[in-house]
Amino acid sequence: MATPHISAEKGDFAKTVLMPGDPLRAKFIAETFLTDAVEVNHTRGILGYTGLYKGKRVSVMASGMGCPSIGIYSHELFNFYDVENIIRIGSAGALSERLKVRDIVAGIGSNTTSSYAEQYHMPGTLAPTADYTLLSTAVDCAKARKIEMHVGNLLCSDAFYNEGGMAETVSWAKMGTLAVEMESTALYLEAARAGKRALTIVTISDHLITGEATTAEERQNTFTQMMEIALDTAARMEEV
Ligand SMILES: O=P(O)(O)O[C@H]1O[C@H](CO)[C@@H](O)[C@H]1O
Ligand SMILES: O=c1cc[nH]c(=O)[nH]1
Numbered sequence: 001m002a003t004p005h006i007s008a009e010k011g012d013f014a015k016t017v018l019m020p021g022d023p024l025r026a027k028f029i030a031e032t033f034l035t036d037a038v039e040v041n042h043t044r045g046i047l048g049y050t051g052l053y054k055g056k057r058v059s060v061m062a063s064g065m066g067c068p069s070i071g072i073y074s075h076e077l078f079n080f081y082d083v084e085n086i087i088r089i090g091s092a093g094a095l096s097e098r099l100k101v102r103d104i105v106a107g108i109g110s111n112t113t114s115s116y117a118e119q120y121h122m123p124g125t126l127a128p129t130a131d132y133t134l135l136s137t138a139v140d141c142a143k144a145r146k147i148e149m150h151v152g153n154l155l156c157s158d159a160f161y162n163e164g165g166m167a168e169t170v171s172w173a174k175m176g177t178l179a180v181e182m183e184s185t186a187l188y189l190e191a192a193r194a195g196k197r198a199l200t201i202v203t204i205s206d207h208l209i210t211g212e213a214t215t216a217e218e219r220q221n222t223f224t225q226m227m228e229i230a231l232d233t234a235a236r237m238e239e240v
Helices: 023-033 067-080 116-120 132-144 165-175 184-194 216-221 224-237
Strands: 016-019 035-041 048-053 056-061 085-094 104-112 149-156 179-181 197-207
Touching: 016 067, 016 224, 023 035, 023 048, 023 056, 023 224, 035 056, 048 224, 056 224, 067 085, 067 184, 085 132, 085 184, 085 224, 104 132, 104 179, 104 184, 104 224, 116 184, 132 149, 132 197, 132 224, 149 165, 149 184, 149 197, 179 197, 184 197, 197 216, 197 224
Parallel strands: 016 056, 016 085, 085 197, 104 149, 149 179
Antiparallel strands: 035 048, 048 056, 085 179, 104 197
């Protein structure tokens, strides 16, 4: 039962899918943390795997970059593959002086410059939010590992290279927004529409105020604390 974008068969995905933007981060997670991992998708280079973590079935598949891309993959996983939970594990730019590079943030809400919500024709402004059960489970898992995880709002931007410049993006901080990434809005809206659960956890890869940054290789291979929080959450969601 392939879809236009996923070559897997129905049943190939676990109940919970971890979703990094980068296909090589998906491969790294499968090779580093899963046992008996099987590749279930490689269409368009969007690598997907299903294996075991602490004896529980877990999948990991890339989303690509931006709302249109994660919108396609999350829609197909929720609606055609019976996936119940998607946990995005991404990189993000810090907008808050409270944060530093490599800090972890869980996105409770997703402010956005994206028009993704317009398709739903709601008679007001939608508030894309994380699923409470996934978020509270992730908070518990972070505490159990003694990892500090900030929880707050993200900015989901449609432009990485923004003509309005850094100052325009950083202005979202005045409303308490912690960090900027590019997929959480579409993911949260697809989950809401499908009646499923979603959460975005990000690791700060660069700081828009201080200029601190990590390399592409570090983003691919070293954001392991975020991966472990997401994997522990996925394993616990088997009991929900
Ligand atoms: O590291 P990922 O998960 O791709 O996330 C961030 O990195 C990309 C931009 O470099 C965007 O996809 C943004 O959301
Ligand atoms: O979307 C992103 C991701 C990392 N850093 C940014 O500035 N933006």
